[in-house]
Amino acid sequence: MAWKSASFSPRSGPPKSGEKVSTAIEKHRPAMEVILQKAQRASEERREAIDKIKDPELRKSAAR
Amino acid sequence: MTHRMFVAFAGGGAKALIHLGALRALEAKGVDFKGLSGTSAGALVATLKASGFSADELLNPLDKTSVISRLGEIRPSIRQAKHLFGRWGWWRVWLFRTAMPVLPTILCVSLFSVALSLVLVGALLAWGKIFSAAAISIALVGLVGCVTTSLLSGLARSREFSEALGILLQQRIFPADTGRIVRMGDFGRDGRPVLKIVSANLTTGKMELFSPERTPNVPVADAVAASISLPIIFEPLIIDENLHMDGGIVSNLPAWSFDEERELDPDAITLAIEIQTATERRILNRLNWLGAFLRTGLFGSSELNLRAAGQAERLELSTSLHLLEFDLSVDRAIKEVLDAETAAMAKLDKWLFQIPETYAEACRFTKGLVDDVIEAALDQRNPKVRVAIAIPDVGHTKSLRLRYSTGYESHHDERMLIPIDGTVAGQAWKTGDSWFELAPLSPEFSLMAPEHRLRRKALRSDLKWVLCIPISIGDGPVRFVVQIDGGRDLPEDETVGTMITSIETDVKEFFGMLADRFKEMEE
Numbered sequence A: 001m002a003w004k005s006a007s008f009s010p011r012s013g014p015p016k017s018g019e020k021v022s023t024a025i026e027k028h029r030p031a032m033e034v035i036l037q038k039a040q041r042a043s044e045e046r047r048e049a050i051d052k053i054k055d056p057e058l059r060k061s062a063a064r
Numbered sequence B: 001m002t003h004r005m006f007v008a009f010a011g012g013g014a015k016a017l018i019h020l021g022a023l024r025a026l027e028a029k030g031v032d033f034k035g036l037s038g039t040s041a042g043a044l045v046a047t048l049k050a051s052g053f054s055a056d057e058l059l060n061p062l063d064k065t066s067v068i069s070r071l072g073e074i075r076p077s078i079r080q081a082k083h084l085f086g087r088w089g090w091w092r093v094w095l096f097r098t099a100m101p102v103l104p105t106i107l108c109v110s111l112f113s114v115a116l117s118l119v120l121v122g123a124l125l126a127w128g129k130i131f132s133a134a135a136i137s138i139a140l141v142g143l144v145g146c147v148t149t150s151l152l153s154g155l156a157r158s159r160e161f162s163e164a165l166g167i168l169l170q171q172r173i174f175p176a177d178t179g180r181i182v183r184m185g186d187f188g189r190d191g192r193p194v195l196k197i198v199s200a201n202l203t204t205g206k207m208e209l210f211s212p213e214r215t216p217n218v219p220v221a222d223a224v225a226a227s228i229s230l231p232i233i234f235e236p237l238i239i240d241e242n243l244h245m246d247g248g249i250v251s252n253l254p255a256w257s258f259d260e261e262r263e264l265d266p267d268a269i270t271l272a273i274e275i276q277t278a279t280e281r282r283i284l285n286r287l288n289w290l291g292a293f294l295r296t297g298l299f300g301s302s303e304l305n306l307r308a309a310g311q312a313e314r315l316e317l318s319t320s321l322h323l324l325e326f327d328l329s330v331d332r333a334i335k336e337v338l339d340a341e342t343a344a345m346a347k348l349d350k351w352l353f354q355i356p357e358t359y360a361e362a363c364r365f366t367k368g369l370v371d372d373v374i375e376a377a378l379d380q381r382n383p384k385v386r387v388a389i390a391i392p393d394v395g396h397t398k399s400l401r402l403r404y405s406t407g408y409e410s411h412h413d414e415r416m417l418i419p420i421d422g423t424v425a426g427q428a429w430k431t432g433d434s435w436f437e438l439a440p441l442s443p444e445f446s447l448m449a450p451e452h453r454l455r456r457k458a459l460r461s462d463l464k465w466v467l468c469i470p471i472s473i474g475d476g477p478v479r480f481v482v483q484i485d486g487g488r489d490l491p492e493d494e495t496v497g498t499m500i501t502s503i504e505t506d507v508k509e510f511f512g513m514l515a516d517r518f519k520e521m522e523e
Helices: A018-026 A029-052 A056-063 B013-028 B041-050 B067-074 B081-085 B089-126 B130-152 B159-173 B220-227 B255-264 B290-299 B302-306 B330-351 B354-378 B424-431 B450-458 B494-517
Strands: B004-009 B032-039 B194-201 B206-210 B237-239 B242-246 B269-276 B311-318 B386-391 B399-406 B417-419 B434-438 B465-472 B478-486
Touching (some): A029 B354, B004 B013, B013 B311, B013 B330, B081 B089, B206 B220, B255 B311, B354 B494, B399 B478, B417 B450, B424 B465, B424 B478
Parallel strands (some): B004 B269
Antiparallel strands (some): B194 B242
16 A cells, blocks of 8 residues: 555455446546646746746746 | 735835736736725825726726826826926936935045035134135035935925826716815725725824725825825825825835735735845845845835735735836836736736646546545445645645635635644655545544644544645655545445555646646746
């Protein structure tokens, strides 16, 4: 396990449902990609906008 | 989405031109201005905006019209910004501005000349030339008196400007009521935002906050004139037998003036727009510290203006403009305003709009993912999942703030400040490991100390489990913790172990990539 716990110690139980979990997660991959692309675009647009600022002091403060 | 905002504008003379750029950015974001405050030139911008002027009306980059042309229609002598200083005022201010860099030299030469004159007077007296000595003495006293009086009483007069401003405000707010004086009490009602203006009341020795509640009868134009009365530049202003000077002496960035309003409306954002002077460190020694001392005294405590509850953010903008550069061309002014708009937009996106909204969207997405995974693995519907990002407030080192949350609508711990010591999120923050705990939480995560009494009451009462995942970029330090919790029991078996492992892996990867995309914006 990649995580730690002071209160959870798994006992044997019903059969592992790894496949169901993977399917449920896969369903959300496209939405995840959309958010990441949006973040990438925002970052690039910001860089372009800052590069257009002529006043050097304002450019520095915008980049901070 | 409309953002309700209380906005404070810092003073800064001609540098305040960049407030117009910030205003353009806020208007483009569709901000609903609930209150505006300002000091000095910031007070003028706040007043005009509160009176209903848009950023375009203050300075339109397309047709190059500005509020100065409107003032010129009222007082034809006002044709450019420099004419706000009165007929001869601008020339005196211009001379002062030109002389400023060589002021120490001028002072030394003046003192030397006075000393030389005194020696000459002594010599003339010794030679028995009493009348010549008396004439030089009178001329010397007269000259020193004139210079001192001129500096103490101010190089420029604000009366003409304040009269024109008063009429301009009346024409905008009460167009059918010629002669009506617009007073502080006219703001904060009839759809107008609250307006607050700071000046230094030298008579009482205290800061004066002009506001609709405290000073409802004070004419707004007088309050603005008092606030802009920079010592030496403008004459001090007397209101109700009290002598006022520039508010920058006491509080150059009055974001605090909305403390009560933001307690009453905690979802509203308070934005303090600050003008920074220089970005580089100054090289100081034992002799050249005076200017830096004054700058630090006036502008150095801006962080204190935001030390209050609520969502207070600071928008810092630097500019190459000089404090007294009121004679810049319209084209340069427009360029500066458009640059400031771009800079403000970039910073607002970073702190208030794009990044926060994307993280909020990522939290909503994560909730949907966890809901689906729990349903798929355990056939458990409506697991009452909540997701938030725990991240330190600026300057905080012992606590994390729950932000960008989803699922917290009916809970009291939304946006709560949680200590790093004694919480699962804090443990994840400190150790860099993900932690999954079932309720009831062990004493080390239960905030048992007496100082947490109120915090314990606000915690989720139906908490059944919590998963905290620290997010970092590569091997870097933890940037924030994603806190996911649920309100329905999870069985303590291998299925849950597998499920939590999958959620942890995916959420960590997703938020890690998101933080990486925003790395440049955040740094």
